[in-house]
Amino acid sequence: MAAMSSGYAATPSNEEIWQLLQEMKQQLEDVKQQNQNLKTENQSLKQQVDETQLKAQEASDTAEALAIATEEAVKSAAASESKTSIGGYGELHYNNLQNQGTGKDKDEIDFHRFVLFFNHEFNDRLRLFSELELEHSISGDGQNGEVELEQAYIQYDLSAHHRVNAGLFLMPIGLINETHEPNTFYGVERNNVEKNIIPTTWWEGGVMFSGEVAEGFSYDVAMTSGLNTSLSNNYAVRNGREKVSEADASDFAYTGRLKWTAIPGIEVATSLQYQEDVTQGQDPEAGSAVFWEVHTAIQKGPYGLRALYATWHLDGDGPADVGADKQTGWYVEPSYKLTDSVGLFTRYSLWDNQAGNSSDSEVRSWDMGVNWWLDPQVVVKFDYQDQDAEDKDDEFDGFNIGLGYQF
């Protein structure tokens, strides 16, 4: 009976089953509700994630746009500024030279050149180049130095390979005349052949066409103001430079240059010039002149070689009488770079501004020395020179020290 009673107790009644079903139904409803809640939450979260992603993308786009705008603004400002550029170079020299005749020794320190470049690009095809120089630190009445305008010309691109320069420009002659920043050549002072024969630094006013006719083959053709020499200085061409300063323009000069640079590290060039009258019509005993120059510059690995020959022929009895009808010079300069920053050189040069007469008026010079580039654009130089001349007053022996820079 007790067992039966127990069995009944274990078997739910219909009411209990109903109750259980109701509870289960309620639980199911709860689960469904929870599921619905979760779905809603999930939907909300997904929406939030999407919104976050969208915001992140927008932020990224904004940052990118801001960066681009900033960069463009910076570049635009830089481009605007870069329409005008400034550069320059300078060189300080110490000379300790003994005159071998009765002349005065040269024991001096001199800030030889302080130069500023000012350039401006007017548009894609038209630009200005200029070079203003202060020589020997101070200029003015009774001072050693002078302020000089060495370049001021407008360059116009006729095409990708041809351009025209008009104004005051350096003559397309020699190695030093156009490229004379101190870190680009050996020796404290510019070499005497180019100084006395070419005569560098030489600029004139006029018009010049330049361009390339083939790969590595370029030309320059110029019509410019001419020299103005005189008997008082034995028709020396260096004294004939008028520097485009209220210069007598009665007679012009015509210059042409061909340059070959097709092989890296090698340049070969030649220049020819015709002067209508090197005294600007002032001396009936003088007249036209022809100048010819040829040079090479080689730099292969550590080995370098520069060689140049230049000669003048001046017409007329006046120059012939003092031997200045022929003015000529040449030099050979081998060099070797011990490292990227140290180079050694030696140079043998010979020049004569009165080579047309029988007297021995030439000057010969051995130079040797070292360049030490503290930076590719800053150089310290030392050289020793041993000159030989018939007239010992023209002969200076000793050493030079220099400091130069370019920027």
Add this chain to the structure above:
Amino acid sequence: MINIKAQKKYLHRLLSTFIVLSFLAITGNVLARGVYQTNNDFLKEVFDGQIPSSHVVWMKGDVRDQVEDILGHPYTGLRVRYWGGEDRNAWILEEIGKEEPITFGIVVKQNKIEQIKVLAYRESRGWEVKYPAFTQQFHNAGLKDKKLDTHIDGITGATLSVWAMTDVARMALYLHEFTNRQN
């Protein structure tokens, strides 16, 4: 009576004026300048006509320091754009030679220069750097201690342009390496 010398002189000037005018007439109508190739044409040439999408390297932190060390002066841009993938990419970079900016196109493949070209040149002298005889010296050059592992023979009178080209080649090689490290 007209002096014969004066006659010769004026004949020279007339002849010169005629030559000048003829020259202008012949060359003056040619549309071009110191731009030898546009950036787009360069990229089309490099990628067989299909310019790929570009990427940027942001110039910040160590990258900026390294680039400025290579160039030897501050870099004004915020980023440098390049085209192509990790293995081979093209860069268009500008650097000042003596006074004016020169535009270079550089292709780097597997850490070596595949080609370098002058796209625009604005300096007064030294345009010889654009010739293939000069630029091919950079072919296959790599970077060692941030310097080129190949000797480059210079050009007389164009020293600063040569340095500018060397610097952008080093910069492109460094950035190529950097992008590979990033990926």
